Amino acid sequence: MEDLFYEIENTVDQLISNAHVLHRIAFDESYGDESLALRKMQEGLLCRLIEIDHQLEVLGLKKTADQQLISIEEKLAYFSHLNHQLVNKTYQHYSENG
Secondary structure, eight states, rough: OOOHHHHHHHHHHHHHHHHHHHHTTTOOOHHHHHHHHHHHHHHHHHHHHHHHHHHHHHHHHHHHHHHHHHHHHHOOOHHHHHHHHHHHHHHHEEEEEE
């Protein structure tokens, strides 16, 4: 059980780290390949989170893991905030250049 929560936390940490990098390079054409690779990595990490969440549910561990999930939920909220900022930044970039 601890391994699943450790994996979730590490996955969310990687999502946050990648989101920070994407904020810096998203609109710099010289980082086009890196940006695309990071976006694909984000998709894979999100898929992995869904798989782990499903495992927790199947094992009946989600309801008993409130304490472990608090930290993860806080990190997910921060990740969501970063994604929201990137979406706004993307909208502004293309509305100014469109």
